[in-house]
Amino acid sequence: MTSIMKRSAKHFVLIKAARExxxxxxxxxxxxxxxLAKAEKSIVGTYLQGCSPEEKARYRRDLNSVLSMGITLDMLLDEVLRQMPxxxxxxxxxxxxxxxxxxxxxxxLRGE
Incomplete structure (x- = not known):
């Protein structure tokens, strides 16, 4: 896969993950x-507490897939904030x- 194709695929996956x-x-x-954010309470932690084990497994799998493409958590957070001004x-x-x-x-992601 050419470099431009890799970058395009990575960008597409980043946008799709942030959309989800x-x-x-x-x-x-x-x-x-x-x-929660104003009180500096974890949005992620609060949300994950309410998820079923099946949902958590799916989120963990999906997030690991995104990260394996070289997308960082910072990139993902930035894209979510871009989509949600x-x-x-x-x-x-x-x-x-x-x-x-x-x-x-x-x-x-470590299962803790």
Whole structure:
């Protein structure tokens, strides 16, 4: 696969993954998640607590697939915020909060 094809495929997968996350955020209720973000409570952790074991397994598999393509958690978070500008003010500029969310995702991927 040529370099441009790889970059295009990676970009497509990134957008698709962020779109799926956006759908889940919208399903959970954006206002509820904004409240969590303002209070610096983990959106990821809160959401995953409410998921069934089957959903968690699917999310873990899908996220590992995305990461195996060279897409980073930062890239994914940036794309979600690009697609959801209404959530961006609650997260942008809060580096500690963003790092905590990344750690939450990393521990989820490790099965912790």
């Amino acid at each position: 996350i956006r759908k889940e955020i919208e399903k959970a209720g954006l206002d509820n998640l904004k409240v 209404e959530l961006a003010p609650e997260v942008k500029g809060k580096d500690a909060y963003r790092q905590a969310e990344k750690k939450e995702l990393e521990s989820f």
